[in-house]
Amino acid sequence: MSILIKNGQIVTAAETYVADIYIKEEQIVAIGKHLNYKAEKVIDATGKLVFPGGIDPHVHLDMPFMGTYSSDDYETGTRAALHGGTTMVIDFILQTQGDTLHNALKTWQQKSKDKAIGDYSYHMAVTDFNDKVAKEVVQIIEGEGITSFKTFMAYKGALMIDDGQMVQLMKVVEKHGGLVTVHATNGDMIDSLIAKNRVEGNLSPLYHYLSQPEVTEAEASGRFTDMLEYTNCPGYIVHMTCEGALNAVRRSTQRNQKVFVETCTQYLMLDASLYEKDFDGAKWVMSPPLREKKDQEALWSGINQGLIQTVGTDHCPFMWEQKLMGKDDFSKIPNGHPAIEHRLEFLYSEGVRKGKISLTKFVEISSTNSAKIFGMYPRKGTIAIGSDADIVIFDPKKEHIISAETHHMNCDYSGYEGWEVTGKTETVILRGKVAIENEECLLKAGNGKFIPRGKTSKTVI
Numbered sequence: 060m061s062i063l064i065k066n067g068q069i070v071t072a073a074e075t076y077v078a079d080i081y082i083k084e085e086q087i088v089a090i091g092k093h094l095n096y097k098a099e100k101v102i103d104a105t106g107k108l109v110f111p112g113g114i115d116p117h118v119h120l121d122m123p124f125m126g127t128y129s130s131d132d133y134e135t136g137t138r139a140a141l142h143g144g145t146t147m148v149i150d151f152i153l154q155t156q157g158d159t160l161h162n163a164l165k166t167w168q169q170k171s172k173d174k175a176i177g178d179y180s181y182h183m184a185v186t187d188f189n190d191k192v193a194k195e196v197v198q199i200i201e202g203e204g205i206t207s208f209k210t211f212m213a214y215k216g217a218l219m220i221d222d223g224q225m226v227q228l229m230k231v232v233e234k235h236g237g238l239v240t241v242h243a244t245n246g247d248m249i250d251s252l253i254a255k256n257r258v259e260g261n262l263s264p265l266y267h268y269l270s271q272p273e274v275t276e277a278e279a280s281g282r283f284t285d286m287l288e289y290t291n292c293p294g295y296i297v298h299m300t301c302e303g304a305l306n307a308v309r310r311s312t313q314r315n316q317k318v319f320v321e322t323c324t325q326y327l328m329l330d331a332s333l334y335e336k337d338f339d340g341a342k343w344v345m346s347p348p349l350r351e352k353k354d355q356e357a358l359w360s361g362i363n364q365g366l367i368q369t370v371g372t373d374h375c376p377f378m379w380e381q382k383l384m385g386k387d388d389f390s391k392i393p394n395g396h397p398a399i400e401h402r403l404e405f406l407y408s409e410g411v412r413k414g415k416i417s418l419t420k421f422v423e424i425s426s427t428n429s430a431k432i433f434g435m436y437p438r439k440g441t442i443a444i445g446s447d448a449d450i451v452i453f454d455p456k457k458e459h460i461i462s463a464e465t466h467h468m469n470c471d472y473s474g475y476e477g478w479e480v481t482g483k484t485e486t487v488i489l490r491g492k493v494a495i496e497n498e499e500c501l502l503k504a505g506n507g508k509f510i511p512r513g514k515t516s517k518t519v520i
């Protein structure tokens with residue numbers, strides 16, 4: 060298959076210019092003005108933005124969590140992602156405590172192999188660290204193309220490791236060129252606040268929020284950066300929500316550390332007032348919770364200051380029926396919300412159009428930086444000769460309204476129902492194949508490829 064995209068405004072993390080792109084098989088073969096290759100398909104992109112396919116560094120597909128499973132699997136989840144212009148996702152493999160990393164890897168390979176429509180990779184979550192697991196970490200970095208290891212400083216009894224395990228893991232990962240990522244909140248503090256609220260009969264979703272105050276995230280983020288400094292390990296903090304946590308990273312830069320930070324669209328757009336809507340607030344029960352307006356300001360600034368490198372979604376959808384598991388007790392509401400589909404449109408509409416970020420910054424945080432940090436650049440994350448032809452053709456003027464009626468995620472509600480968005484993903488190309496056209500997904504389950512990743516020690520960002 061060959062495709063010629065004519066006259067679009069190409070945007071990369073570095074620049075923007077009008078040109079044509081010629082694609083043959085899976086890759087970009089030529090970029091220039093007035094290209095006259097004969098192509099099987101010609102797309103007129105006049106007036107449209109043309110940027111690299113989005114990479115969502117944080118999703119949970121078909122994940123066992125809090126007594127249930129997230130409601131999007133690899134097929135529905137990567138399809139919804141493609142509809143919004145995200146051509147690749149990085150999902151989380153969860154080690155079962157007491158079991159091996161390799162068993163968990165096998166389970167996730169089965170979930171994804173014949174189902175993924177878009178491309179994918181995994182972060183390996185280490186939930187139980189010991190000498191045997193240390194050996195597996197090395198095998199996974201060297202042999203499986205998985206170079207990022209997720210840790211949880213919360214969810215004790217299921218996912219959390221202690222600081223001793225964290226430091227040991229960091230030492231192994233550092234030695235072999237990988238990266239440690241973290242859900243940085245103080246699990247013990249949160250558990251005691253949850254217990255106190257339950258005893259006092261404070262059981263509505265609002266108390267989910269009140270059980271995870273900003274300090275629980277700021278403290279853990281600071282502790283994580285301290286452990287990184289001690290071990291000299293590269294680190295990445297996922298789903299950062301607040302000013303206090305960002306300041307912990309800012310302090311680490313004052314002692315010359317570089318710590319990567321991710322935030323998510325919901326923390327840039329929504330705030331904690333949504334928890335005042337009685338049980339409806341369960342739609343936004345996620346961890347960490349939504350914060351305050353001042354935190355949104357801090358996060359947008361953090362993006363522009365280069366302290367925050369990526370914006371993911373932490374897509375972890377549950378049907379309303381699943382959310383009702385916690386109707387009498389906020390601590391039983393499965394944590395997470397549906398978001399994988401609209402990340403690019405939200406970042407464009409709320410960020411670029413409202414003057415909060417530039418077009419090149421938009422590409423940097425939605426695609427390029429994830430490719431660089433997670434060892435896939437320049438195969439992924441840019442528009443360049445020789446890169447995979449993962450391309451979004453985006454109509455910057457088209458207005459549309461977000462609704463559960465029209466979204467493609469397997470979730471019967473939207474946390475953004477009625478939200479007006481300007482800018483829409485129009486055509487999506489994945490490794491040289493048209494994936495989305497006229498609002499339809501043209502690719503089938505099994506099309507998505509596992510993308511092996513390089514070492515973080517070779518990352519330049």
Ligand code: URP
Binds near residue numbers: 242345347373375396
């Ligand atoms: O609420 C959330 N974020 N659910 C998914 C698991 C996690 O902590 O990322």
Ligand code: ZN
Binds near residue numbers: 143
């Ligand atoms: Zn849309």
Ligand code: ZN
Binds near residue numbers: 242297298346347
């Ligand atoms: Zn988390």
Ligand code: ZN
Binds near residue numbers: 117118373
């Ligand atoms: Zn998550």
